[in-house]
Amino acid sequence: MNHPDITAVLESPAFKRLVARRWRASMLLTFVLFVVYYGFILLVATNKPLLSMRVGDGTLGIVLGVMVILLSWVITAAYVIWANRHYDPEVRRLRDQIR
């Protein structure tokens, strides 16, 4: 693995940007996941009256529980769409430089 092309690619600003963007995207979405899920269980732990509030025939707690699952879907899909559109083409481009 001491191919000169590899060193060139690894040192290139494009590769460094790719790595930085990959972790920025995943950190941002992990942060959203944390806020949504830990926010939810902290509410359950600390503010039961609020979650017991009626919404239709159910409660706010039920609505928020369902929202946590739906939001998990949304952010998972968001990551894949981002990765397919922006990450993969850049990876392909950099890989081609090595060969």
Next chain:
Amino acid sequence: MQSSLGTPTLPAILFFLSIVALTLVVTYWAARRTKSAAEFFAAGRSVSPFQNGLALAGDYMSAASFLGITGLVALSGYDGMIYATGWLVGWPALMFLIAEPLRNLGKFTFADVVAFRLRQTPVRIAAAFGGILTLLFYTIAQMVGAGNLVMLMFGIPYNQAVIIVGGVMLAYVLFGGMIATTWVQIIKAVLLLFGVTVLSVLVLSEFHFSIGALYRAVAVRYGEAALQPGGLVTDPIEAISLGLALMFGLLGLPHILMRFYTVPDSRSARLSVVYATGFIGYFYLIIPIVGFGASALVGREVIIAMDRGGNMAAPLIAELLGGTPFLGFIAAVAFATILAVVAGLTLAGASALSHDIFLHVIRKGVATEAEQVRVARLATVVFGIVAVLLGVAFKGQNVAFMVGLAFAVAASANFPPLLLSIVWRRFTTAGAVASIVTGAVLSVGLIVLSPTVMVDLFHAPSAIVPLRNPAIVSMAAAFLAGIVVSLLKAEPRADALFRDEKVRVYLGVGAE
């Protein structure tokens, strides 16, 4: 309500035998395609993302999820839903942090990733130890659950039930390896999702397809409290700690991580998580409907009379709305659920023993393909026999906390070194070992000293450690140990190899 639960009815036996027959035919077909180690452990890396998503769902959704959460919702109402969300949120985190690097760096086990640029022997031994510990706790919970459920549903004696589960599962893994295990998990996932969907539709049809009417019926019968948070989550620190174990435990479950090696590349690994999250999220979205339906239509008293833990809520509502044939179907699906999960656990256990310990520690990475497959099969038999023995040994014990323990160990001993090895250049062999040992010892030790074991199990007046969920302490300590020990003494070789690792992690160059 008169129930045929506990007596082997003709439909139950027919469904059960058809599922076993179908999976054994699949195993026979898979066995002829299982020759190399990559076929045995990774299904020749030819599983499609959609298939892997279903198989991941089949690997993850245990009988504890299906019967346990339905029962929890039926008996405690809303509190059961809190668990349902917790079991899902690990999947997005798995996607963002682990899935792609794992696929690009490893071969068969998560230890491949941790050991990529570190010294093989100590890291492999430590990682296999953390992995096998996780698998053993998980296996105890599954086998004891299997024995109890099969006894309750089919009236088969406990030990016999455990031996049947062990025997059938062993046939899948031993002969068909990962190819058979994958298909068993796919079949199980489809059957389970289908069964729960039919159950939900049957429940809703009793309420003119209005979820509000279902909630009203539950509230009329058991009060508004059934729709409100109760006593499950009250202390904020416990809540966070439980949440950390559920979320990050998934990222350290060896049998789940192993499935990512069955797809061709990291892009497919990413897509697998999307499908898995979709299927598993759907399952947890509709499972509360079944639980609330059991509450409103069967009644808590009847459910408790059948099993105090509420595990029979789903079978009872199935029988009420679909008659004996549908009960037979649901019972057979619950059985298939256990088989698929235990098969995944056994394959992961075998991979740790043969790939990590035999190949990389004992043989220093040198063994012929034939030898590797032979040892893999031997390890499968060993792990399978251990699983049956554990099931028999823990008969009659309250093992509900074992799944929590498995998640706590996974989050504390397996996940921190895995993440650090991927993202941190200065991570060292000593750091990895320190992190694994700290996480494993603290998570197990704190649970043994917690009210879960000391008060609930041994009836001590109070526990030495007040915390029921150790992850907030043990996971943090594992990260800290990994970082501090790595900083104490640099490892120039590991540092230098980080560039090879980066090419592989981000560009997939050189990935298996």
